[in-house]
Amino acid sequence: MAEDWSRYWRAGERPIEAMHAHFERHVYHRHSHDTYSFGVTESGAQAFTCRGGAHTSAAGMVMAFNPDDPHDGHAADALGFTYRIVHLGPDLVAEALADATGRRAPLPLFAAPVVADTDLAGALRAFHRALLADAGTTTSLRRDELLAATVARIARAAATRPPPAPPARPRRSAAVAARARRLLHDRLLDDPTAEDLARAAGGSRFAVYRAFRAEYGLSPSDYQRQLRLRHARTLIARGVPIGEAAVAAGFADQSHLTRWFTRCYGLTPGAWREAAAL
Incomplete structure (x- = not known):
């Protein structure tokens, strides 16, 4: 049985991983x-839930997640899966999709988390290899060209208008969730x-629990942990030692942070720190 493995790359100052x-x-x-997170499954199949539905990405399929799309993931069978994924900040996506005058279009929305498009999968693999496998030989200009071309291609092929809105939740329910969310941010x-x-x-x-889950797709405790993980990432990127970042972000200690960092991101905080591009 093959061992789980992962390789990670992230840009120093730009929101690209x-x-x-x-x-x-x-x-x-x-x-x-x-x-935004765009992935391509190379072998095997990954099963996950997203936006209230169960999905499977098999070999050659593309995954497209909008910012703040709650999801999980695991191997669909005992053979596991191999995949590539890139994470791009919304401002970077908006830049890539701007017209020749620099005017920005509305940010794309991806209604389907899985897209069966072999050409799109190939383009995403090429962009990914330029970032990770060929990072030492691909010039910055070439990476930016591939980024712009790949984002435009994904948006053309997979972006869509939002599906018909479900019946509106009572305004009180949405307000209850928003007030609870504000408390988690403030404290x-x-x-x-x-x-x-x-x-x-x-x-x-x-x-409150029901309203929060309905509005944000996560329980309050999962949302709180996610905020803390993002804060820890920011601190680590600034050079704060992992143990100090863990405590400063609200975790009990470094091992507590490492456990949840790995469960949510698939690698340790140390590996993420070392992945920064020179």
Whole structure:
């Protein structure tokens, strides 16, 4: 049986990251990214849930996640899966899609998390290799050209208008969720209880939980952990030692951060730190 492995690359100051990985045992905890994420499955199949549905990406298929799209992931069978994925900041995507005058179009929306398009998969693989496998030989100009061309191609092939909106949730429910979310942002390093959320949001503990899940696709505790993981990444990128970053981001210690970082991102904080491009 092959071992799980992953390779990671990230740009120093630009919101571009790339991962090449093979997973048989690893299971992604439900999480999201503050970027667009475009992946291509090279072998095997990855199963995941996203936007209320179950999906499978088999070899040659493309995955497209919008910013803050909650999802999980695991191998669909015992043989595992190998895939490549790139994470691109929304501003970078907007830049890549701007017209010749620099005027930006609305950011694309990808309604289908899985797209069967072999040509698109090939273009994404070529862009990914330029970032990771050929990082030492591909010039910055060539990477930017591939980025612009690949993003435009993905947007043309897979972006779509939003599907018909579901029946609107009661305005009170959305407001309850928003107030609870604000508390989690404002008290990132605290340990608020369900009662704290209920008081801040103006609902019962269970009503707040239901409203939050319906509005943001994550439980309040998962959302809180995600905020802390993103804060830890920011600190590590600034050169803060991992142990210090863990405590500063609200984790008990470095091992606590490492455990959740790996479950959500597929690699350790140390490996992510070392992946920065020179």
